[in-house]
Amino acid sequence: MLEQPLLDSNFDQTSLDSLQSTVNTGSDLELTTHPSGVSALNEIGLDEGLLAHWENSDSLSMDSLAFADTLTIAEPLPISVSASTAADSLTGDVVGTFSTDNSWSQSTTSPSYLYGSLRADRFQVDLSQSLTVISGNGNVDYGRGLWDVLDLSNISTQSVIGWSPVESGGVLFDTGNGARVFDSLQLSNGSQILFEGLDSIQFADGAIDLSVDPNDSGFSSQWNLHMMGVHNAWRFTQGNSNVLVGVQDSGLGYNPYAGGFHPDLNAANMVYFSNNVVDEFFRSGSGPRLNSHGTGVQSIISAATNNGYGMSGINWNSTVFSIDVLDNNVGDMSLVQATQEMINYANSQGQRLVINMSLSSSGLNQGLEQLIATNQNNALFVIAAGNDNRHGISQPAALGQNYANVIAVGASWGTQDRFGNLTNPGDRISYLGGWGSNYGAGLSLMGPSEVLAARANSPSAGGTFDFESLFNGTSAAAPNVAGVASLVWSANPYLSATQVHQIMAETAFDLGPAGYDIGSGFGFVNADAAVRRALAIAVTSGSTPSAQTSFMAELAEVIDFLSPAKTEALGTAEPAVAEMDWAAIVAGLVEQFTTPALQNNFGGNEDLGDAILTFSTESTVGLVEHTIDRSWAQRSTAEVTREHAQALEEFVAQLSLSDVLTPEFDFVA
Structure with missing residues (x-):
């Protein structure tokens, strides 16, 4: 926990305590030493520019409807x-x-x-x-x-x-x-x-x-949003509660005497561990830092929007989970621990998860790779490609070569570089003798860099909050792409993480040679086209995106795949069953048919281990009892047998046959 003297009198410590107890899924959050290997992590942001004067442009608009x-x-x-x-x-x-x-x-x-x-x-x-x-x-x-x-x-x-x-x-x-x-x-x-x-x-x-113009004073200077068509995509979605955005970075600048977090971050729409979220402005082995890297990254994704102040975030409404993984300070988490916490929380809320990583590591993290591999439906990882101006993208972005739920992001120029030299929009950023965006196999999409971002200055620099006009590196490009991904998923939460990636790749503005190339991947992200594609899939599939009903849709799909006839004919489950989000399905059942106390117990208490969820239904032959346990989330195709099919099929059948059916759930240790 934060020490009390650091807290502003208006900062709700009780809420922080409650939040920690809700989000905590068993990890040791009072760390005194940093997990091994994390000292090799580096944020992918470079020197920071001065804040430019913002220009305002008013436009006459007619309501299209x-x-x-x-x-x-x-x-x-x-x-x-x-x-x-x-x-x-x-x-x-x-x-x-x-x-x-x-x-x-x-x-x-x-x-x-x-x-x-x-x-x-x-x-x-x-x-x-x-x-x-x-x-x-x-x-x-x-x-x-x-x-x-x-x-x-x-x-x-x-x-x-x-x-x-x-x-x-x-x-x-x-x-x-x-x-x-x-x-x-x-x-x-x-x-x-x-x-x-x-x-x-x-x-x-x-x-x-046809565009959406928020009233934030800096919006007209956010060429990155305009170049991605975000102001067009906002017609259809500004983000929603179906999606959780995770930011793994340096934490957030915090000043109790200046209102807490940066005033253009929506603290009411954030979750975090109170003893982890604060940026220490200190890099172990390197000394103090003047600015909060995590504050800039998060502001690009989710700055408070249409509040008449500062800048506009890409996603206005989705909850953001910020975890400090950088700089090897006391209380910081490893990438594995942070990722698991985010996955657990998203599953407990029935949400899809977009994780932004504006960082690089010195080598392959096998624990992180395992989490990426086992969460290809529900978790999308957007990772900066690196700033070494070389062939070969950094880890963990290089995992994009093997996993479709990883988007490795390179950095593109707008109309000029940081020195005012004219550039071709979309070109890969490369400074002679300076930083440049890495390229190579696995690079997927290009995003804008050297953009407007919120800035939190260290206590040694006054502890003030302002903005910078040239937040740069692939650190800045990644959250631009992550923000767009969160809009796509908000538009259609039935999509899997790999489908969101595919949509963004298919609809990207092609750069360089026609088609995919290692210099610019699939091209520059196009928010408007990607969201329209997501909406089209919702239309053609007949789905109506809803956080409350999505788990029932998945459940129906499970029943279709695992009907006794199909199971008998195939001898096992069809391959697509292995991609089902069993954890989300079970969490949805719990949310729909249990008390809040049981919901919290299931979602946040790892002591339950492989606790069994037991539900009973009345049938023509009497009481029918079924069990589902947590291990469904890890079951392979071969393990999803007729037993599970019959249990779920019976449950759904009973729900359909009785208007007054009230399933009873209980947890069995």
Whole structure:
């Protein structure tokens, strides 16, 4: 715990104590020595720049949904054809023959495609084309008042007879890299325009503003958000409680005489161990540090947004779990311990987990690798590639070569380097004789660096809080990508971690040679396209993302895979069963049918070991009793046998047959 003299009078010690007891899953948190091997960890951030003056840009906006009220036909026009019938590599299903009329057949016409750059683009449409598909790809110039614009200034809004924005259904379309949900305009001449990633539509008599502009004073300077299209993706999600974001770093700057944490971090939306979260501003073996690395990293992901102050975070709403793993100070955790704590907490809350690691280690951490390998459904690791300006990415990012739930992130420039020299947006950062982003096998995505971030200064530097305009290294690129990943998962929590990675890879803006290359991976992250892809998968699978019902969906999928007929025919469970999140399923059952006391007991007490969850249901043959234990989370395919299938199948059957059924659960040691 923090010593009382360090606490501000308004800092709720009782809440901290309660939090620790809730989050603590059995680890020794009062560490007096750091676990071996962690001294080799290094944050991947470099020298810090001075805070630049922020410019503000105001834009006139028209509510895109309200615009529908002005149309002759406000609802989407029915199009009685199917979408592309290309196989969907994520779901294994055929994308097509949907039960919605909001689809377009790629076989009935030859669309005209218009693709944008990472800069501000103006798209002019040939209205003689029956179908035009436009893809904006982020806009690094947005903060300077230059927008990605669909230019329809030669026609008026009266020419629009059909307007279907994504918020009211949109139109499903596959451009070749995965079906996504597009906004749609239908014009009186019979032509249709599908589009994504645009900031505005300009008509002769008005304009529709399609972006989300929070009122934070620094937002216009956050070119990184604009270049990733985050301001477009915010139309659909700003993050939610389905996702937990973990930040493993140096901890957070804390000053009891200046309000506690940085004022632009939302402390009410954070969980942490009170004796671990504070950045000591001291690196064992190297001495004092002037700034809090962890504060800058976390602010990129989740700075308090739309509060009229400071900067905007990528994810406004998801809970952030911050753990100090750097600098080898008393109370710091190892990567393995921190990762396990985050996984345990996410499972207890029924959440998906995105972990940001803006750090490198001197060698392979086998314990961490094991956790990555066994949590490929529910945990996504976003890790900085390193700043050595060399071929070969750092550990643990290099684990991305072997595991699809690891995203190794390189760093890209915006429009200029730290010295003001003009650069090509998206290019890998490389300073002659200085730092540069590592590249090589396993590199997956590029994210922006040298960006605006919150800064907490050490007590020796006054203990003040402010901002810096050039937070850099792949340390800055990784949280940009992690923040986008958390939005994608918020949009569709039914996705697995590997699917989130695949979506982000498929929808990235290609850099360098066509396709994947070791210099830039799959390309520069595109938030808007990735979120639209996640929404499309939710539509085609018929799912309605919900934290309360997701475990039942997984349970139904288990029953389908493990039906007695299939089990008998195969002799064992199908391979996909091994990928089921058994821990989340059991946690969901506990949450749905037990008391809060039992829920807390199950979620936070490791003393239960392999405690058995016993539930009873009434059937036509009398009382039926079933058991599920914690080890389900570790079961292999071969171990998931008909016994488990029948237990779950019986349980679900009883739930379906009785409106008054009240399963009774108990824990057996």
